[in-house]
Amino acid sequence: MTNTVKQGVFTTVLKNGCTNFYIKYSLNNKQYKVRLGSDEDGWTVNKAYKERQKRISNNLASVSNRTSLKFCDAFESYMDSISHKTDCYNSRSRYKTHLKDSIGHYRLGDITPLLLLKLKSKLAEEDTVKTGKPLAPRSIDGIMDLVNQTYNFHIRIRSYNGTSPATPKLVSRFSIDNSRLSFLSKEDYKNLMYRLEHRTEFYINTKPHITQQLKLFVMLGVTTGGRRGTLLTIKVKDINFKEGTILLHNHKVGRIYQGYIHPAIKEYLLETVATLSPEHYLIGGKVKPLCPTTISKRLQPILNDMFNVGVTQRRERVVVHTLRHTFGSWLAQANTSLYQIMKLMDHSQISQTQMYAKLLPNSGADEVSKLDI
Template sequence: MKTLPKRIPTKTIGVFFKEIISKNNKAIDKVFIIRYVDENNKERLKTIGKYSNGIREAYCKAKINEITTKIRLGEDLPHIAKQKNKLTFDDLAQRYFSDKEHTTKEAEKEKARYTNHIEKDIGHYFAENITADILLKMQNEFRAKLAPRTVNHLIFMIGTIYKHAQKMELYKGSSPTSTLDGLKLDNKRERYLELTEITELLDESLKASLEVWLFVKLGLSTGSRVGTIMNIKKKDINIKSNSITLKDFKNNKTYNGFISDDKLKEELISRVENLKANDNIIFYERTSIEYKLRPILDTLFNSELNIDDRKNRVVIHTLRHTFASHLAINGTPILAIKALMNHSSIEMTMRYAHLAPNAGYEQVRKLYKS
């Protein structure tokens, strides 16, 4: 299934829908969207839900009226304030994200996941009416298009929203996720890129954009995570020592990486010349890099693999895995790999030890010989 990007207006002002089509390009469903003006006089769009889930124009119109009334009064609607047990799941979710906005680092990303995957399916349900069966059906639908780890994360998010609502005394029932089993995971990625694949990836990345190429080069040169690469600034580049100061947001530490070759060095020299100290080296936003790079990886390496084949699919994180793997293949001491990867424990680095060449063979051959 695919949701078409075009918003089609209905007879009701402020209510639109997007068609959902099958693989044969036949319209099989539609998702409703409303448009309203917020308290800052800015137009906003909000996805309400699918026709197949019972959403109709009348419900969307009522939702617009509810939102605009709430904005006008500057407070919760009377029926919501009086009947907390009649809150929709979206009401609980919005309260959760509002409360966590300044306390959770990835609140914005979590809210985007909610909007893209959860809101349209169960956001309009009263929280008390969502059952484990509804979530099981939802889990199975996720499973057909998302990796098991992502599916588990989304279901866990639903449970977290319920738990927060209970804490804030907005919801008194139990979470319908409590009886739902997570999908089994095999989290160990084994795939790394061979030298010929690296060359192929760099060639295709450059065709897409110089920014994408630079991102890939930095990933393969430093083994950094996406957030780290996207936050490299001019002041972090030391051309004389061929080093880059890297910020690991996962471990909240700063460590050193290095410029791997002359081609990367030339691009960095050219780039920093016109930048200020705190300007980012990569000009694109993170979402733009991911949007352009993922199709390249899928086309080059994933066309014959299932979406849940976590071991063998090449993803953006594979750049980090490739960096560490080739360090091991080239005989880099395990403690040096640990430092370059900024691993918090040696156990994390030991997964690459099996790739090291047969170190010690000559020493063993010389044993016990006079």
């Protein structure tokens, strides 16, 4: 290969006397070598040089367009790609409340880890309008994860050629303390169901269909351990009364697992599905699932009235997700193995289930005493 008078243009002479033309150029620290053709195809040194300049200009323009993408537009594209997921509403709400005004106007290439660390500190210190308190560490981690997911989506579809500034390595996440665990006792559950059954005695403007939704949600929550989105996407066709099973959708990781119908709620489920078609969602009774925020806004005030009066520590409050912890806790108290609890709750790792170990009535003392020494 021989240099020519034009930068980045090279030639080779074939045995038949024809001359092949090549161009070399560098872009984003990557070297490119391209064969254009021969003089029989009409290629010359000048034509090859112009082609080289054209390719460099086009690639630079493409890179410029990709790096000029603003976070607000990038986020909307990402949301469109996950619009089928049940937590899409929560993601939009987090963006609107905490990210839109702070980084929405920035280009993707201009958002740095330092900028996000400052935002993280601000979120941890400033009181929110909704609660009058700073965001919980887990909520802040969720916001940083949302930024990271937005970047990763655009990197994956090649609309952005940089790297994410929001990875856990660059923007550390909080170390969440799971040592304390709130859950309902059997008596708490009975009292909650009584309150729901007699809502008209405690609250005004109650509607029977909403009472039914809340009762179903609580019943299924403590007997299947499904997350909020999981419970709200149970369809009638997912319930097999003959086998006593319920198909549950883990939207967090995108898989389906099996739950079981507790005998105590079987009759209520049968009454509920009697007027529904197989494609109807069990909670809400429509062809579209109930919005997760809607069920929380209806149930959380009741939980606050019953269990959170005077409770100041966030980790000790009873919330909608407490129903899932209640399921795991009751299983542990019934001496269910951690491995079985892991399967029933569809945890990805046993470390997620380890929090229930302290509730096991037999911590191993019986096994030790059985050793033949």
